[in-house]
Amino acid sequence: MGAAFGPYPADHRDRPLSRSRNVALALDALRHGWAIRVTGKDGELDLLPAETAFVQPGIYAARLLISDARAATLKLANQRDAAVPEAPVLIRGAEPFSLSAARNLADPAQDLGSPMRGPFKADPIEPVEAATAAMELARLAGILPAFMVSTGIETAAEVSAADLAQFKDPLNLTIQARARLPVHACEHAEIVAFRARDDLREHVALVIGTQTSERDPLVRLHSECLTGDVLGSLKCDCGPQLDAALSQMAQEANAGGWGVLLYLRQEGRGIGLVNKLRAYELQDQGFDTVDANERLGLPSEARDFPVAARMLDLLGVNRLRLLTNNPQKVATLQELGVEVTERVAHQLPANPHNQRYLDTKRDRTGHLLR
Numbered sequence: 405m406g407a408a409f410g411p412y413p414a415d416h417r418d419r420p421l422s423r424s425r426n427v428a429l430a431l432d433a434l435r436h437g438w439a440i441r442v443t444g445k446d447g448e449l450d451l452l453p454a455e456t457a458f459v460q461p462g463i464y465a466a467r468l469l470i471s472d473a474r475a476a477t478l479k480l481a482n483q484r485d486a487a488v489p490e491a492p493v494l495i496r497g498a499e500p501f502s503l504s505a506a507r508n509l510a511d512p513a514q515d516l517g518s519p520m521r522g523p524f525k526a527d528p529i530e531p532v533e534a535a536t537a538a539m540e541l542a543r544l545a546g547i548l549p550a551f552m553v554s555t556g557i558e559t560a561a562e563v564s565a566a567d568l569a570q571f572k573d574p575l576n577l578t579i580q581a582r583a584r585l586p587v588h589a590c591e592h593a594e595i596v597a598f599r600a601r602d603d604l605r606e607h608v609a610l611v612i613g614t615q616t617s618e619r620d621p622l623v624r625l626h627s628e629c630l631t632g633d634v635l636g637s638l639k640c641d642c643g644p645q646l647d648a649a650l651s652q653m654a655q656e657a658n659a660g661g662w663g664v665l666l667y668l669r670q671e672g673r674g675i676g677l678v679n680k681l682r683a684y685e686l687q688d689q690g691f692d693t694v695d696a697n698e699r700l701g702l703p704s705e706a707r708d709f710p711v712a713a714r715m716l717d718l719l720g721v722n723r724l725r726l727l728t729n730n731p732q733k734v735a736t737l738q739e740l741g742v743e744v745t746e747r748v749a750h751q752l753p754a755n756p757h758n759q760r761y762l763d764t765k766r767d768r769t770g771h772l773l774r
Contacts, residue, residue, distance in 0.1 A: 422570075422602070423566060423567040423569075423570035423571065424567070424570050424571040424573075424576060424600070424601070424602040425602050426561065426562065426563045426564070426567040427541070427544075427563055427567050427568055427570075427571035427602065428571070428602040428603070429560075429561040429563070430442075430541055430561040430562075430563040430567075431541065431544055431545045432561075433559075433560040433561040434453045434456065434541060434542065434545040434547055435456060435545050435546070435547070436456065436560075437452075437456035437457040437458050438452075438457075438559075438560035439451060439452040439453075439457075439554070439557045439559045439560060440541075440559055440560060440561045441559045441561070441562040441563070442534045442535075442537050442538045442541070442562075442563055442564070443531075443534055443562065443563070443564040443565070444531055444532070444533025444534035444537060444564065444565040445533050446530060446531045446532055446533050446534070447530050447531030447534060448534055449531055449534045449535060449538060449551075449553060450553070450554050450556075450557050450559055451469060451538055451551035451552070451553060451554075452465070452503075452552040452554060452557060453542070453545075453547055453548075453550075453551055454468070454503070454506040454507045454509075454510045454548065454550040454551060454552060455507060455510060455511070455547045455550065456547055457503055457552070459503050459504055459507075463502070463503045463552070464500040464501060464502055464503075465500060465552035465553055465554050466496055466500050466501075466553075467494050467495065467496045467527060467552075468494070468495050468496075468501055468506055468509065468510075468550060468551065468552060468553065469492055469493070469494055469535055469538060469550070469551040469552075469553050470492065470493055470495060470509075470510070470549065470550050470551075470701060471492055471493075471539050471549040471550075471701035471702070472490050472491060472492060472493060473697075473698040473699075473700075473701045473702065473703070474493075474512075474549065474550065474700070474701030475492075475493035475495070475526070475701075476698065477512065477515070477698065477699050477701070478495075478509075478521055478522070478524065480493055480495060480524060480526050483525070483526040491529060491532050491535065491536065492529065492532075492535040492536060492538070492539050492549075493526050493529065494526065494527040494528075494529045495524045495525065495526055495527070496524065496525050496527060497522065497523070497524050497525075498523065501552060503552065506550065506552050507550075509521065509550065510548045510549075510550030510701070511548060511682075512682075512686060512700055512701075513682065513685060513686070515699065516689055533565045534564075534565065536565070537563070537564070537565040537568050538551060540568060541563070541568065543674065543675060543676070543702060543703075543706060546675075546676030546677070546678055546679060547678075547679075548679070548700065548701065549700075549701045549702060550701065571602060571603070572708070572710075574708075574710040574711050574713065574714035575714065576600035576601065576602075576603070577598050577599070577600045577607070577711060577714045577715065577718070578598065578599070578600070578718070579596055579597070579598055580598060580599045580606075581596075581597045582594060582595065582596040582597070583595055585610070587610070587650065588650075589612070589647075589650035589651050589653070589654040590612050590613065590650070590657055592612070592613060592614070592657060593610055593611060593612050593613075594610070594611045595608055595609070595610050595611075596608065596609045596610075596611065596719065598714075598715055598718070605669035605670075606669060607666070607667065607668050607669050607711065607715060608666075608667045609664055609665065609666050609667070609715055609719060610650075610664070610665040610667065611662065611663075611664050611719070612653040612654060612656070612657050612662060612663040612664070612665070613653070613654075613657025613661060613662030613663060614657070614662055615662055615719075615720070616662060619660070619661045619662065620723045620724050620725050620745050620746075621656075621661070621662045621663050621664050621721060621725070622652060622656045622661065622662075622663040622664075622724075622725050622727055622748060623664045623665075623666070623716070623721070623724040623725065623726055623727065624645075624649040624653070624663070624664075624665050624666070624726075624727040624728070624750070625666050625668060625709075625712050625726075625728070625733065626642075626645070626646055626649065626665060626666065626667055626668065627642075627668045627670045627671070627674075627707055628667065628668060628669050628670060628671045629642035629643070629671065629672075630671065630677055631680075631681075632646075633646055638755050638756075638757035639684065639687075639757050640761055641752055641754075641761075641762065644752045645750060645752060646665075648750065648752060649665055649727055649750065650665060652727065652748075664716070664719065664721060664724070666712050666715055666716070668707065668708075668711065668712060670706075670707045670708060670711075673704065673706055673707050674703070674705070674706030674707045674708065675697065675700070675702045675703070679700055679702060682696075682700055683696040683697055683700060683702075684696075686699055686700070692760065692761075692764045693761055693764045693765075694764060709733070709736045709737065709740060710740060713737060713740040713741065713742050716742055721742075722741070722742060722743060723742075723743045723745055724742065724744060724745065725744070725745055725746040725747075725748050726744045726746070726747055727748045727750045728747060728748075728750055729749060729750055729751055729765075729771045730771050731747070734747050
């Protein structure tokens with residue numbers, strides 16, 4: 405690695421930083437391909453991101469850190485040393501991994517073309533907390549969850565599991581701006597923007613109609629979907645769901661009620677746009693939505709619902725009627741202290757391109773789409 409790491413002062417690690425800022429620096433480093441040090445109660449790991457690191461001669465690592473889901477794809481999850489439920493896995497091969505080999509192993513796009521990977525051996529993993537935090541950092545950075553493990557490598561940022569917990573604390577989120585925003589569905593609407601200081605994502609709420617405590621609002625939690633919301637993708641039902649939700653809320657407003665659309669910046673159910681498109685590529689190979697995410701080493705559900713609960717709290721909404729086909733979303737909000745007085749069905753017709761996607765939601769993730 406070079407001696408310089410872009411914008412960071414040479415003495416940045418000696419300066420007092422907020423815990424959440426440590427995470428922001430680590431995420432920036434991962435997106436640039438720089439090594440980070442992740443610490444936990446049980447030890448630390450110096451990690452170089454397999455996907456984004458600059459390929460150069462002389463970079464090798466004896467071990468790779470991969471997620472439990474990717475380890476399962478590589479048939480390593482049943483090895484004794486890897487058999488810690490939902491824990492990341494350290495693997496080693498017959499020879500040290502070059503960066504290009506690590507990247508090839510991390511990306512499942514070539515799995516069908518090269519089904520015989522390895523042989524690999526799973527090593528006991530001692531800094532489990534640090535390794536688990538590293539997987540979450542990879543997801544937040546929108547990169548593949550795979551790292552070359554090294555010692556003595558120059559690191560651009562240092563972050564701990566405790567830092568990550570602070571970064572994800574929904575209480576960091578505050579209202580930043582609000583304004584009247586007439587929309588096609590309803591001219592009487594207000595948009596409210598939310599942001600946390602060290603998080604680049606900006607969530608918004610659209611309040612349809614006049615807010616009142618006398619009637620429970622109709623609320624929809626909608627995760628960002630560039631392909632469906634903006635480009636009109638037929639592979640999912642996100643765009644039509646968004647339009648239908650706003651239409652139903654407008655009807656509520658016309659009848660004296662009101663609605664709230666939470667637009668959450670959690671593309672691909674929390675795995676990011678690039679990884680969502682990678683999952684699409686795997687779906688083209690025949691895998692369903694859940695299996696495609698697992699082959700990537702990523703969860704099929706990684707949305708941050710505490711953020712949604714915090715937004716509702718800041719808006720003064722603690723009772724609502726939830727527009728959803730997902731009973732787990734109802735249960736999760738209730739666990740977070742939000743009273744859901746009614747689940748309102750939100751089912752739309754399928755098309756030939758999203759029928760399998762909807763069947764997977766029904767059969768594997770519990771959505772009520774009968």
